[in-house]
Amino acid sequence: MRDLLLLTGVFAGSLAIGYLLIARVPVRLHTPLMSMTNAISAVTILGAVLLFAVDTTLAQKVCGALALALAAFNVVGGFAITDRMLRMFRRHHG
Amino acid sequence: MDSTWQLLIDGLIILILIIGMWRFSSPERAASGNALAALGLLLALGVVWFSHTIQERALVVAAILAGAAAGGSVAWRVNMLQIPAMVAFQHGAGSLAACITSFVELTRDRVEWVAVSRISGILGLIVGAAAFSGSIVAGVKLAGLARQTPTVLPQHGRVHAALVASVAVCGGVAWCCAGSALLGVALLLVGLAILWGVVFAMRVGGADMPVLISFLNAATGLAAALCGVTIQNRLLIACGAFVAASGTVLTHAMCVAMNRHVFRVFTGTAAAPNAAPAAVTDVPPPVGTTGVPEKVIVIPGYGMALAHAQFEAAQLARRLQDLGREVRFAIHPIAGRMPGHMHVLLAEAEVDSDLLFDLPEINDQFAQTDLVLIVGACDVVNPAAIHAKGTPISGMPILAAHEARQVIVCNLEKTILLLGDAKATLGDLLARLDGST
Structure with missing residues (x-):
């Protein structure tokens, strides 16, 4: 029960902090912002790694590997493309 | 696992991510914010890697490297016109990863299932699968592989409502099932949710795409957070909630810009009228640019x-x-x-x-x-x-x-x-x- 409260608190707190932070982001950075938060959402890669923390069947191994590859595609691609965009902004907006 | 150390490390990683997002308030600092967020996730991965006895390490590393190589090489090659399509496909990949992870966790035989975890596992499955197929539809449209105009089925509203109802019923059945029956029902649920995502996204077209892509951003974050509740992982919940908040703020901003309610955007059957081509050629030449305007x-x-x-x-x-x-x-x-x-x-x-x-x-x-x-x-x-x-x-x-x-x-x-x-x-x-x- 205590755990549940903590988890709910983390969710609600993060939602509120996220809202406050995002509301401050200027319109011109909305595309890089979405691209970065998109990369952050690939945090499920942690969940995919944890699938392998216990014994796995063959089907679970296949599923796990697929989830890992997809999440890695998302996280690396997301941060890389955001970085490319922001470099263009910084070059001429500094 | 729930030691004070663990709590502190999770707190530190969340703090790094918060600082990263906070730096997005100006273009000059945003690049370092992005790097900080990437560092935060890398740190989180390291913590999971070393604090658990992960099996099949070679397979895990190989899968991550393959995905990372593909993601990196695509990200370096796309041009700025293709960014929306690229982001949509990445949304799709992230959502599918969340969906698969929820699926495996849900169908595993576990003794200590908490009710909340099961509910969020089922919800994570639905949101992940629907956000996956919706993102792929959006990506295909944005990449120019399909027409960007809205595709409306006959009785689209009813088909959509029927799908939502069957997803809800199937989710309820999954809640009651266990063992091998659950596996079948969960697979059916994923199939229905994928269909739901397609029917939902195909109706949105052209100028409404910014709303759809923002909405999918929020959905991807929600899928990650639900996956986090299922496996009781604070970092997943926090990161998912950040992204859900961001997607929601952007969706709202887009709807305000169009002065339309989000519900109207997604259910609006009014397809943009196609103007018939005019058959007149003796039109005066374009505005004469006399002198250079001030x-x-x-x-x-x-x-x-x-x-x-x-x-x-x-x-x-x-x-x-x-x-x-x-x-x-x-x-x-x-x-x-x-x-x-x-x-x-x-x-x-x-x-x-x-x-x-x-x-x-x-x-x-x-x-x-x-x-x-x-x-x-x-x-x-x-x-x-x-x-x-x-x-x-x-x-x-x-x-x-x-x-x-x-x-x-x-x-x-x-x-x-x-x-x-x-x-x-x-x-x-x-x-x-x-x-x-």
Whole structure:
């Protein structure tokens, strides 16, 4: 029960902090912002790694590997493309 | 696992992510914010790797490297026009990963299942699968692999409602099942949710894409957070909630920009009317540009992106500035295919950000402007949004280009602009048609 409260608190707190932070982001950075938060959402890669923390069947191994590859595609691609965009902004907006 | 150390490390990682997002409040600091967020996730991965006994390590590393190589190589090759499609496909990949992870956890035989975990596992499965297929549909449309216009099925509203109902029923059944029965029901649930995502996204097209892509961003975050509740992982929940908040803020911003309720955007059956091509060729030549105007405002739209014309627009702006003229860019919030799309394209073309103005900042300036240059924009300057009722853009705030002294519109070659009052012009067309038969 205590755990549940903590988890709910983390969710609600993060939602509120996220809202406050995002509301401050200027319109011109909305595309890089979405691209970065998109990369952050690939945090499920942690969940995919944890699938392998216990014994796995063959089907679970296949599923796990697929989830890992997809999440890695998302996280690396997301941060890389955001970085490319922001470099263009910084070059001429500094 | 739930030691004080663990709590501290999780807190530290969340703090790094918060600082990273906080740095997005200015363009100069955003790049370091992005790097910080990446560092935060890398740290989180390291913590999971070393604090658990992960099996099949070779397989795990190989899968991560394969995905990372693919993601990196695609990210370095896409151009700025393809960014919305790229982001949509990445949303799809992330959602599918969340869906698969929830699926495996849910169908595993576990003794200590907490009710909340099961519920969020089922919800995570649904949201992940629907966000996956919705993102793929959006990505296919944005990449130009399918028409960007809305695709409406016969009885679309009812098909959609039926799918939602069957997903709900199937989710309820999954809650009651266990063991091998659960596996079958969960697979069926994933299939239904995928279908739901397709039917949901196919109806959204063209100018409404920024709303859809923001909404999918929020859905992807929610899928990650639900996956986090299922496996009781604080980091997943926190990160997922950040992303859900961001997607929600952006969705709201896009809807405000269009002055439409999000519900209306996603259920609106009003397809954008296709204007019939005019068959008149003796049109007066485009506005004579006598002399060089003093004050110029450029309005970019998705057409500029499609034509890669941002470089020429930037060149033109620089040339006018060299001549001592005042040039500004007016950017409508929904111009392009995702929030902030025009800003990225103009940054690519090295336009100084001080020249870019948002709608509220510049809209009262048009009346004092000598020349407005509209590059591939349409809806965002259409005065019909003010006057006409019942169109998809009715009531949307527009850039008041019509108030300027002169307007140049760059559009496709097949476009013929007929100047004058629409009623009189159409009457004239009718008369010509009658005269020719």
